Amino acid sequence: MSRDALIKVAIENLSKLSDQKIKEVTDFAEFLLSKSEDSMLVEGIQKMASESKSFDFLNDEEDIYTIADLKEIYK
Template structure:
């Protein structure tokens, strides 16, 4: 199914629903869109931090602690 077909099928279904149910579908679509935008933003920020120069020194810094230094290990 293409994106256009999915949209057309959804429009047919929405046309059969009462207004209050259409509002519920709209609210859910808004929720999904906001979640996707937030995820995209977080991935972009993560990429900038990983590739950014300000933290470059951390890659070359030797580890101060190892797993053996832990007193308690959590699973």
């Protein structure tokens, strides 16, 4: 079924329900919307944190010295 057809069926079914049941359906729809919005916010925050340079100190640093730089090798 297409989105439009599903919406039409939902509206037809809602028109048959009592006011209390319509309130329950509305509350559930609002819950689904807030859940979707929350997940989008979390994804946005995760993306911002991963792209920021705040955690660059955790990356491995480039080696400054090599074994060739040693004057004396401890055995």
